[in-house]
Amino acid sequence: MFIVNIEYPGTWLELPDGEDVSELTSIISSMETTITDMAITLTMFTDCQQKSYLEHTSDNTEDLWERDRQLRMHIEKNYRDGLDDENDFYTNHEYHRAETERLYRQEKLNSGEVPRSYKNRFSFIHAHSFLSLVDSFYKYLSVISDETNLGHVKSIKEQFEEAFPLLSKVRNSAQHSEDRIRGYGRSKKKKMDLQGGFLGLSNLNGDLLGYTIDDGTYQEFSISHDTLIRVSKLFQNLLNGFSWTGSIRFSPYI
Secondary structure (H helix, E strand, C coil), X not given: CCCCCEEECCXXXXXXXXXXXXXXXXXXXXXXXXXXXXXXXXXXXXXXXXXXXXXXXXXXXXXXXXXXXXXXXXXXXXXXXXCCCCCHHHHCHHHHHHHHHHHHHHHHHHCCCCCHHHHHHHHHHHHHHHHHHHHHHHHHHHHHHHHCCCHHHHHHHHHHHHHCCCHHHHHHHHHCHHHHCCCECCCCCCECCCHHHCCCCCEEECCEEEEECCCCCEEEEECCHHHHHHHHHHHHHHHHXXXXXXXXXXXXXX
16 A cells, blocks of 8 residues: 655644635645545556456466366356257357357356456556546646745646646546547647557556657656655645644644
């Protein structure tokens, strides 16, 4: 489990006259929740990646294949034994093959087996959730930067943009795959000039989530502990830049 330790320099924010303390406090709280969700999502993503690797490299893989083969043979035998005319199994083979496949699938599902096509999607779901959470953090940061006169916030926003220059582009493609899949980028009046003729949508290369962005180039965003640490450090610097009163407090609560 990834844990992000956050230290608040005090209990209550103190802001210059005219700044809304309650609103800013709520935004900061939401930013912390976003980081918490990032840590949890990254943990689930990493677990899925590790399980997938073990399933494909385990010494038990051949045993699983053999059990599946034996199950298919058992189901087919019982099915054929129940036919009034066993020769019909060969005469109408396509029909009976589909029927035995239905029985095999139902047997697997009844035993609690998760379809492989579902398992393969787990990592992608967590990767996209992580991407969306980083983008949400940036939006909160942008609101504080745009609506306050606090200099250190603008500096931290710039640092964020330098650290993740392609975040918004990759996130836009993830949210507008209906445009990218049709070859549209910035405008629906003109097709993108695809880099190398390659259109990449929701590709995972290790911990890199890749998309063709609106200029036709293929770009990747890191779903990693390094990304989590970078965001959390910027958040800690954001907190440290404010004036506080009251006792230091720590998060998460243990």
